[in-house]
Amino acid sequence: MELFGFPIDTVYLFLLIASASMVILYILFGDVLSGADDGIPFFNPTxxxxxxxxxxxxxxxxxxxxxxTSLYILLIAIGVAIVMDFLLYYFVLIPLSSAEESLVYTEESLSGRTGKVIIPIPQDGFGEVIIESSSGMISKPACGFDHEPIAEGKTVLVIDVQKGVLYVKEYDPIFQDK
Known part of the structure; x- marks a missing residue:
């Protein structure tokens, strides 16, 4: 079968090369079209x-x-592309769009969290506390909220954060896993 005077397999090949080139350009310059997927979901460039x-x-x-025959191949290709697009959209793109944008934390988000003292906090001095988070471990300098000393290995509660320093109190949870 011929299309536009070219054998159909050549048309498929040129279309594949053109679409692969567009995918590469979209990966590199996709931020330009960032609002294009806000309308109808299946008109998303991806x-x-x-x-x-x-x-x-x-x-x-x-x-x-x-x-x-070329007609059966055309129908099969359309069917496979629709199924794969459906799977891509519902199992990759939708979960990615609802995923959290960043794993970065702010100082305000550390208040109220618990951590473990890894360098003892002396009275009127600084030690170090480690806090577990979804993005890994956060290690920050710390001092006692009421200027009390806190020993290594103790669990602490972050009361306040100022200029990158955690102000903590020793924390003894009522319900603990034992």
């Missing part, structure tokens, strides 16, 4: 580029390696 790429790749492979 979904459209994935559809064209999958459609052309399946069409080219089937034209090259199978003995099916």
């Amino acid at each position: 979904v459209l580029l994935a559809f064209v790429t999958i459609f052309s790749a399946v069409g080219y492979c089937l034209e090259t390696f199978s003995s099916l």
Whole structure:
């Protein structure tokens, strides 16, 4: 079969090369189109580029390696591209869009959290506290809230944070895992 005077497998190949090039450009310059996916979800550039790429790749492979007629290959390629696009959209893009944007913490977010003293806090001095978070361990300088000494290994509660220094009190939870 021919399309625009070219064999159909050549059309699929050119479409595959063009869509792969567009995917690379979209990866590099995709922030320019950042608002384009706010409307209808299936007109998202990522979904459209994935559809064209999958459609052309399946069409080219089937034209090259199978003995099916071009009409069946076209229908199979469209079907596979729709299914793969559906899976990409609902199992990759939607979860990624609802994922947390950043794992960065702010000083205000540390207040009220508990940590463990790794360098003892002397009276009127500084030690170090480590706080577990979703992005790993946060190690910060600390001093006693009421200027009391706190021994290494004790669990502390962050009362305040000022200029990067945690002001902590020794913490003894009522309900502990034992």
